[in-house]
Structures are given as structure tokens and as C-alpha cells.
Amino acid sequence: MKSTKPIKLTINTSNQWYNSKLDEDAFFWWLGKIPCVIECKGESERLHIFVNQDKTDKQNLSELMALFYRWQINIEQLKVLLNKNNENWFTNREQNIFYNEIFKNKLIVEPKQVNCFQCSKTFLIKYVTPKKSYSKKNNWEYWVNPEANNPNFWKDKEARKKDRYICNEDLLKFYYDKEIFWKTISDLKKRTRLRVYINERRYFT
Numbered sequence: 001m002k003s004t005k006p007i008k009l010t011i012n013t014s015n016q017w018y019n020s021k022l023d024e025d026a027f028f029w030w031l032g033k034i035p036c037v038i039e040c041k042g043e044s045e046r047l048h049i050f051v052n053q054d055k056t057d058k059q060n061l062s063e064l065m066a067l068f069y070r071w072q073i074n075i076e077q078l079k080v081l082l083n084k085n086n087e088n089w090f091t092n093r094e095q096n097i098f099y100n101e102i103f104k105n106k107l108i109v110e111p112k113q114v115n116c117f118q119c120s121k122t123f124l125i126k127y128v129t130p131k132k133s134y135s136k137k138n139n140w141e142y143w144v145n146p147e148a149n150n151p152n153f154w155k156d157k158e159a160r161k162k163d164r165y166i167c168n169e170d171l172l173k174f175y176y177d178k179e180i181f182w183k184t185i186s187d188l189k190k191r192t193r194l195r196v197y198i199n200e201r202r203y204f205t
């Protein structure tokens, strides 16, 4: 049987992570009990843990995560153990209780489902992680309402009630209907932005 290469995890041991001799013993006892751990090797100020990728199922990974969590070891590095066999559980924030600890620097926010006010079609709006908000490309008010340039507009529930969603296809139709386009979008910067957006074909992504 073909065996896959073990994955190496490294713990920095220059800052002593255990509180007593028995605490240290307990760590190694626990580590040794986890079936996906093949071996561990100390090397100056490092401890290397070798993990069998074929055994990184929910049960074994939960034990490893709980161990790292309990001894306050950098748990984010366990991301390297994510694979096709465990991803359904690993990336499910309801099921994996360590999800937020592991992915704290890269929280995945699901796209939101909306309806186009022109054609009623259902479509998805992506969450833009660096901006910490949903993309506004498909918000009709974003294009036509100068008040929407003020970030407070999007925080104001009452103001936002005016807003509607428009799908990419209808946005494109609108863009090509020049007469309406010029009449509707008074803000020159917004006109340029929509043009760039469509010309760069980011529109389709």
C-alpha cells in the first residue's frame, strides 16, 4: 500500500509551555495517545511532531486541536492538515469547535443570496475580506445615489431600505443604454468606476 509522506508540525519550545514536570508528562502522554501522531523529535528549541495524513479524520484531529488549545500552542498551524477527506468537517464552523481559533486570520464569510429587482433572478454577492463588507457592485443605490458615497449610508438601516440589488446582466444592459446611463448616474467618478469595472471584466467574476 502506498503511504503518504508525514506532515511535520513544529512547536517552538524556547518559551517553556508546560507548568511542571507532570504537566509536561501529561502533554507527551496525550500526544502519544493520538493515533495520527507517528512520532515526535526534539531539536534544540524545537519539537517536531510527525503526523500521518491518512489518519487525520475528525476524531484524531479533534484530539490534536484540543491538545494544542489546552497547552496554548500555535493552533493555526494545524491548517496544513486540511485535506479532501476532512475538509467538510474541518471548515465547518458549527462542527469544528476550534474553527475560529484556527482560521482567526482568515474568517470565511459566505456569499449572500439576493434577488435582482429587474429580472427577479436569485444571485450571490461575494464578501470582500480586506474590506470587511459585501461587494457593493450589485447595489443599485451604490451607483445611482450620491448619498451612498457616504459610508454612513450603509450603516443607516432606514437609508438602506431604498436599496435594491441588480444582477450583472441587468447592470450591463443599463450601462449600454447610454441615454439612461448618463441620466441616472450623475456622479462622474461612479460612471468611470462602472466603465472600468465592466471593461476589466471583473464584472464577470
Ligand SMILES: [Zn+2]
Residues within 6 Å of the ligand: 116, 117, 118, 119, 120, 121, 166, 167, 168, 169, 170
Ligand atoms: Zn436581473
